Amino acid sequence: MYQILIIDDDEHIGNMIEELLRKENYDVLRAFSGSEALLLLSDKQPDLILLDLMLPGLSGEDVLAKIQGIPVIVVSAKVDVDDKIKLLLDGDSDYITKPYDTKELLARVLVQLRERTAATSRSILKYDDLRLDTQNFEVFADEAQIKLTKTEFAILKLLMQNPKQVYTKSKILDLISLDTPDCMESSLKVHVSNLRSKLRGETGKDYIEAVWGIGFKMREQ
Amino acid sequence: MYQILIIDDDEHIGNMIEELLRKENYDVLRAFSGSEALLLLSDKQPDLILLDLMLPGLSGEDVLAKIQGIPVIVVSAKVDVDDKIKLLLDGDSDYITKPYDTKELLARVLVQLRERTAATSRSILKYDDLRLDTQNFEVFADEAQIKLTKTEFAILKLLMQNPKQVYTKSKILDLISLDTPDCMESSLKVHVSNLRSKLRGETGKDYIEAVWGIGFKMREQ
DNA sequence: TAAGAAAATTAATCAAGGATTAATTGTTTT
DNA sequence: AAAACAATTAATCCTTGATTAATTTTCTTA
Numbered sequence: 001m002y003q004i005l006i007i008d009d010d011e012h013i014g015n016m017i018e019e020l021l022r023k024e025n026y027d028v029l030r031a032f033s034g035s036e037a038l039l040l041l042s043d044k045q046p047d048l049i050l051l052d053l054m055l056p057g058l059s060g061e062d063v064l065a066k067i068q069g070i071p072v073i074v075v076s077a078k079v080d081v082d083d084k085i086k087l088l089l090d091g092d093s094d095y096i097t098k099p100y101d102t103k104e105l106l107a108r109v110l111v112q113l114r115e116r117t118a119a120t121s122r123s124i125l126k127y128d129d130l131r132l133d134t135q136n137f138e139v140f141a142d143e144a145q146i147k148l149t150k151t152e153f154a155i156l157k158l159l160m161q162n163p164k165q166v167y168t169k170s171k172i173l174d175l176i177s178l179d180t181p182d183c184m185e186s187s188l189k190v191h192v193s194n195l196r197s198k199l200r201g202e203t204g205k206d207y208i209e210a211v212w213g214i215g216f217k218m219r220e221q
Numbered sequence: 222m223y224q225i226l227i228i229d230d231d232e233h234i235g236n237m238i239e240e241l242l243r244k245e246n247y248d249v250l251r252a253f254s255g256s257e258a259l260l261l262l263s264d265k266q267p268d269l270i271l272l273d274l275m276l277p278g279l280s281g282e283d284v285l286a287k288i289q290g291i292p293v294i295v296v297s298a299k300v301d302v303d304d305k306i307k308l309l310l311d312g313d314s315d316y317i318t319k320p321y322d323t324k325e326l327l328a329r330v331l332v333q334l335r336e337r338t339a340a341t342s343r344s345i346l347k348y349d350d351l352r353l354d355t356q357n358f359e360v361f362a363d364e365a366q367i368k369l370t371k372t373e374f375a376i377l378k379l380l381m382q383n384p385k386q387v388y389t390k391s392k393i394l395d396l397i398s399l400d401t402p403d404c405m406e407s408s409l410k411v412h413v414s415n416l417r418s419k420l421r422g423e424t425g426k427d428y429i430e431a432v433w434g435i436g437f438k439m440r441e442q
Numbered sequence: 443t444a445a446g447a448a449a450a451t452t453a454a455t456c457a458a459g460g461a462t463t464a465a466t467t468g469t470t471t472t
Numbered sequence: 473a474a475a476a477c478a479a480t481t482a483a484t485c486c487t488t489g490a491t492t493a494a495t496t497t498t499c500t501t502a
Contacts, residue, residue, distance in 0.1 A: 149474060150475095180475090182475085183475080186477075186478095190475085212484065213484095
């Protein structure tokens with residue numbers, strides 16, 4: 001079971017996040033100030049830290065600088081996170097700006113924890129003649145490579161992860177929001193259309209099926 | 222019997238909702254301010270809360286933050302619900318904007334209560350040779366897939382959830398109104414007819430039985 | 443009163459039009 | 473180069489009204 005430390009001086013928000021995480025079966029630790037967090041960290045070693053930068057006393061930046069070897073998701077009210085902060089975030093860490101919704105937060109938590117256990121596991125998704133390399137962002141049809149944009153790749157990756165599942169448009173937007181934060185429902189259709197035509201150009205098949213009034217899924221071959 | 226708490230300062234609207242819910246056999250509690258609600262919650266633990274955000278004194282947001290472990294349907298006059306609020310809504314909760322109609326409200330109430338008890342997120346309903354996958358919106362007769370429209374699917378799903386139960390036409394409309402909000406009783410017959418012929422085309426059987434003057438149910442096989 | 447015929451109600455099917463949603467294409471913006 | 477946006481075309485679905493069939497109720501009359 002994963003243990004997550006929430007560092008946030010706002011008790012309300014902290015409570016909500018705690019409950020959210022507990023519902024997902026995470027073990028939660030709390031700290032309400034930077035110094036309390038550091039004290040706690042000398043004793044425990046959580047798997048992930050959620051850090052609000054707006055802290056009284058010891059600043060969030062200071063805390064961040066002191067944390068070693070534990071992935072951190074920085075939660076900030078500032079729209080643009082300081083470059084200084086970005087420097088402090090090593091490869092294992094991430095940041096998210098308020099307001100964010102619970103889904104996005106949980107998605108990022110999952111990503112951090114997964115990446116930690118699965119390390120640099122490079123998974124290659126296969127579907128019929130398609131091969132998708134999550135590590136190198138490459139897609140092949142048999143031996144021919146198909147050049148996809150970031151958004152197209154994210155959509156195809158999602159659909160290929162669960163080929164039988166139907167994803168609603170809003171669900172797709174939620175789940176690819178990490179890779180393409182600004183994509184809207186109106187443009188999603190266009191991305192799907194472009195993705196289809198690229199796949200069709202190489203394979204002659206239409207791999208993506210529309211489910212009327214609901215969303216998209218991989219077409220059974 | 223489910224107990225539902227209505228938190229709304231407008232007595233008229235509250236009365237309407239209360240009567241609506243009582244007719245559906247729910248047990249109703251009332252609170253007219255945020256503080257009254259919190260007081261009441263220290264004593265009772267309803268199964269669901271309907272919360273109007275426009276409250277005097279203690280704001281709806283404050284109340285929401287204090288509610289723990291009870292699903293909430295937020296009723297808001299604002300068309301766009303604040304991101305702040307969305308953050309506070311965990312997976313068990315929902316929001317609905319005014320003006321809404323009673324059917325929609327009841328449908329959402331049902332969804333919340335059901336999801337709490339039955340956790341019907343990814344179930345596969347079976348009836349004789351039929352298999353219905355609620356997750357992927359697919360129906361199979363033995364191995365052959367039967368393509369249904371959204372409305373037909375919603376009707377079949379409902380009937381298969383309680384195969385022995387007779388559903389009146391208006392009840393069916395109520396219960397599928399989340400999936401197909403605009404379906405009227407006149408067209409429901411046609412949907413049933415089309416659904417029957419699709420099932421018959423694949424199986425040779427007539428799975429839906431009309432109960433004269435009342436409604437429909439699954440036919441015993 | 444009981445049987446059968448007519449009327450009324452409810453159900454089922456069909457086909458056409460309108461409405462909704464999806465897909466594509468082209469243009470503008472970043 | 474990629475994504476967002478706008479506009480058009482295409483596909484599918486839903487509703488409606490007309491028609492036919494099934495069932496119940498009412499009415500008639502022996």
